[in-house]
Amino acid sequence: MLENISKRKGEIMKSIIKTGLAATLGIALAAPAFALDTGIKGLTQNGRIKVGASVLYDLKDQGNKMGPSQWLIESKTTYRPSRAWTFVANFWLRGDLSTEFTSFNSTGGGVTDPTPTFEPNGAFPNITFPNTLPLKLNNCKGNVGFTCRETSETQILNDWEDVIRELSVKYRDKKGRYSIKFGKQQRGWGESDGLRLIDLLHAQDLRERFAFRDSDELRIPALMLSMDFNLTKLGMAGPFEALGMRRPSLEFNFTPEVFHSDVLVNNPTPGEPDAAGGLWGLPWPHTMDDPSGSGLVGFAFTTPEHKSKRLSFKDAEYSMRLKFETLGGVATLNAFYGMQDLPVLKLRGLDLFIGGDVTTGDGSGYGTWGTGGLSPIDLGANPGGRYTFSASQTEAIVHGAGGYLDWLRDLSVGGSVPQGSPLTAATAPFGAGACNDPVLDPLGASSVAYCSVRAGVELDYDYRQMVVGATFTRDLSDFMKFGRKNSSPSIRLEVSHEFDHPFNRSIVDPEAVFGFDASGKVNEGSSGALAVIPSRAITKSDITSTMVGFDFPFWVPGWEGQEKSIFTSLQLFDIYTHDADEGLMVQAPYALDTVQDHQNYMTFLWSLPLDSQKLILEGLVIEDFTNDATLYRQRVDFNYFGDSWRPRLEWLHLSGDAESAPIGIYDHSDYVELSLTYQF
Numbered sequence: 220m221l222e223n224i225s226k227r228k229g230e231i232m233k234s235i236i237k238t239g240l241a242a243t244l245g246i247a248l249a250a251p252a253f254a255l256d257t258g259i260k261g262l263t264q265n266g267r268i269k270v271g272a273s274v275l276y277d278l279k280d281q282g283n284k285m286g287p288s289q290w291l292i293e294s295k296t297t298y299r300p301s302r303a304w305t306f307v308a309n310f311w312l313r314g315d316l317s318t319e320f321t322s323f324n325s326t327g328g329g330v331t332d333p334t335p336t337f338e339p340n341g342a343f344p345n346i347t348f349p350n351t352l353p354l355k356l357n358n359c360k361g362n363v364g365f366t367c368r369e370t371s372e373t374q375i376l377n378d379w380e381d382v383i384r385e386l387s388v389k390y391r392d393k394k395g396r397y398s399i400k401f402g403k404q405q406r407g408w409g410e411s412d413g414l415r416l417i418d419l420l421h422a423q424d425l426r427e428r429f430a431f432r433d434s435d436e437l438r439i440p441a442l443m444l445s446m447d448f449n450l451t452k453l454g455m456a457g458p459f460e461a462l463g464m465r466r467p468s469l470e471f472n473f474t475p476e477v478f479h480s481d482v483l484v485n486n487p488t489p490g491e492p493d494a495a496g497g498l499w500g501l502p503w504p505h506t507m508d509d510p511s512g513s514g515l516v517g518f519a520f521t522t523p524e525h526k527s528k529r530l531s532f533k534d535a536e537y538s539m540r541l542k543f544e545t546l547g548g549v550a551t552l553n554a555f556y557g558m559q560d561l562p563v564l565k566l567r568g569l570d571l572f573i574g575g576d577v578t579t580g581d582g583s584g585y586g587t588w589g590t591g592g593l594s595p596i597d598l599g600a601n602p603g604g605r606y607t608f609s610a611s612q613t614e615a616i617v618h619g620a621g622g623y624l625d626w627l628r629d630l631s632v633g634g635s636v637p638q639g640s641p642l643t644a645a646t647a648p649f650g651a652g653a654c655n656d657p658v659l660d661p662l663g664a665s666s667v668a669y670c671s672v673r674a675g676v677e678l679d680y681d682y683r684q685m686v687v688g689a690t691f692t693r694d695l696s697d698f699m700k701f702g703r704k705n706s707s708p709s710i711r712l713e714v715s716h717e718f719d720h721p722f723n724r725s726i727v728d729p730e731a732v733f734g735f736d737a738s739g740k741v742n743e744g745s746s747g748a749l750a751v752i753p754s755r756a757i758t759k760s761d762i763t764s765t766m767v768g769f770d771f772p773f774w775v776p777g778w779e780g781q782e783k784s785i786f787t788s789l790q791l792f793d794i795y796t797h798d799a800d801e802g803l804m805v806q807a808p809y810a811l812d813t814v815q816d817h818q819n820y821m822t823f824l825w826s827l828p829l830d831s832q833k834l835i836l837e838g839l840v841i842e843d844f845t846n847d848a849t850l851y852r853q854r855v856d857f858n859y860f861g862d863s864w865r866p867r868l869e870w871l872h873l874s875g876d877a878e879s880a881p882i883g884i885y886d887h888s889d890y891v892e893l894s895l896t897y898q899f
Contacts, residue, residue: 267896272285273891290313294309304390307402308385308386313376315374388402398447405441409690411768417686422478429499430881439480443476445470463545466543468543472536477527480560482501484522523567523677534558536555540554546693550690554686554688555686566750570674614751617750690714702774704784710767711770712768719760761798762794762796772784773785788824791821792822821841821844822842835855836853836855839853853870867893869891869892
């Protein structure tokens with residue numbers, strides 16, 4: 220009965236979404252006519268409707284399957300009652316229709332989550348959760364007896380903060396001396412494309428296609444007060460011009476609304492809210508112990524978040540940019556004082572649950588997964604059978620001699636482990652409540668309780684980000700001209716320096732004791748490294764990033780019928796982490812590779828218009844030399860259907876190691892997409 224009610228609720232929700240989408244489409248299509256009929260001077264209306272469908276072709280052992288079918292509806296209204304005032308209202312609604320067209324339960328439908336196989340009679344499992352696997356497309360707890368559910372997190376993004384792209388008012392001085400803009404808005408900085416160095420004014424929305432979208436669609440708009448000053452017209456340019464800075468202007472931004480980058484984590488653990496990010500969800504943290512090659516038996520995780528206050532002066536962000544002409548080009552000096560977009564992990568402690576083993580599904584706790592946590596048995600003197608350990612105690616239990624990792628690694632080589640499971644030892648004082656050993660005593664013959672632990676690992680975003688930078692761009696026509704039409708390249712330079720960026724470390728020296736002896740130095744490269752108190756697990760390092768870019772209009776030799784030049788853009792990046800030798804993690808817990816002192820990237824973009832610019836081919840390659848990872852994106856735009864209809868064919872291919880960010884973690888997310896945009 221409950222199953223039928225759940226299905227009925229799902230059908231009602233799908234109907235509501237379909238009806239709402241149809242109504243929104245109708246309003247969007249009618250909007251231009253309404254705007255034209257108002258006769259209001261200075262009022263303009265435009266927007267777009269986009270629907271796409273994709274095929275995934277690089278899924279491991281699953282063949283080709285239907286991928287995300289993302290849709291978008293956007294409407295922008297601009298009202299300029301005079302040259303001084305501008306009002307903008309820009310809204311969009313986004314979502315994914317793929318769950319409307321395919322079902323996990325249908326034959327060959329959906330993109331499945333590989334589920335670990337547990338051997339009978341207590342054989343030691345190779346992995347404990349499917350969170351060690353890189354692909355989590357459905358919301359699936361993954362243990363024996365559980366059914367995967369459809370992805371829903373990105374079905375429709377309809378929170379107000381997702382819907383408003385801009386809602387602002389701008390005043391411009393009649394003499395052009397200054398302008399002031401207030402409201403929900405976004406601003407972009409920098410000269411680099413693809414990888415951002417000083418384009419830091421806004422957090423990024425990484426839920427739909429991670430960072431592999433156009434930058435203006437990635438930025439999360441925020442409530443800002445922006446002021447631009449023309450220092451020449453204000454009579455303040457003298458000191459700057461004396462330094463060779465011609466036509467200086469100053470931009471200042473105050474942002475009291477703080478966002479952190481929006482990500483979805485594909486979460487298979489108990490005690491956590493359901494989450495399924497689909498193809499572009501981040502993989503759950505790597506819960507394998509690399510030295511033993513084994514999963515973390517009996518472990519679950521909870522990841523509470525500590526974020527900055529959404530609206531406050533205490534956590535507000537400030538930024539400033541000085542723009543001027545010099546050396547035949549345009550330069551900027553930039554400064555940003557804000558909050559970090561992504562978190563570091565802090566161990567908060569460990570909960571021991573007596574009465575349920577979340578690893579194998581045995582015991583009284585099984586069957587309560589996905590209902591908000593475990594339901595351990597009542598031990599009388601200790602109601603609920605839950606025992607809490609501090610961060611330092613957790614460190615000792617995990618890393619100490621005779622502790623959890625020693626036990627796990629001894630098992631992996633066939634050791635006897637005389638003391639048995641650390642959970643058994645830790646609960647021995649409880650007598651009848653002692654935990655069974657999941658390997659030596661898998662059926663609980665020598666004890667009455669099946670046990671598990673849940674580690675509390677906080678995602679802490681509450682760190683300041685302090686960055687200074689500079690950019691410069693100019694054409695090189697005064698120095699060089701070459702090619703079939705004697706063309707000149709342009710050069711773009713960008714450099715940034717971030718002070719005290721926080722990192723988790725993969726090399727720790729815990730000095731922890733479990734039972735008797737002190738542990739030695741730990742070099743995990745896996746989630747065991749996170750079981751360390753924050754004072755030793757987190758460090759800071761400066762980061763210096765540099766980009767050199769060249770743009771060139773290329774005319775193919777011998778191609779006399781070439782109508783337009785091929786726009787080409789080459790960029791070379793170097794990201795230098797000053798203290799990389801301290802074993803810093805790229806981005807715990809999603810990318811646990813160790814940071815290299817120099818990370819090098821190359822991007823190359825080309826765009827070729829054909830047939831009177833009705834057919835446009837655009838290619839983009841990003842090469843991560845440090846991690847040997849590659850991204851290639853090919854777009855084909857068909858502009859044969861007037862000014863409103865824009866069909867597009869897009870192919871995205873990614874390859875790299877599953878633990879390397881940002882490309883490798885999406886190694887199996889390759890797709891081919893056909894989309895249709897109606898713009899007005």
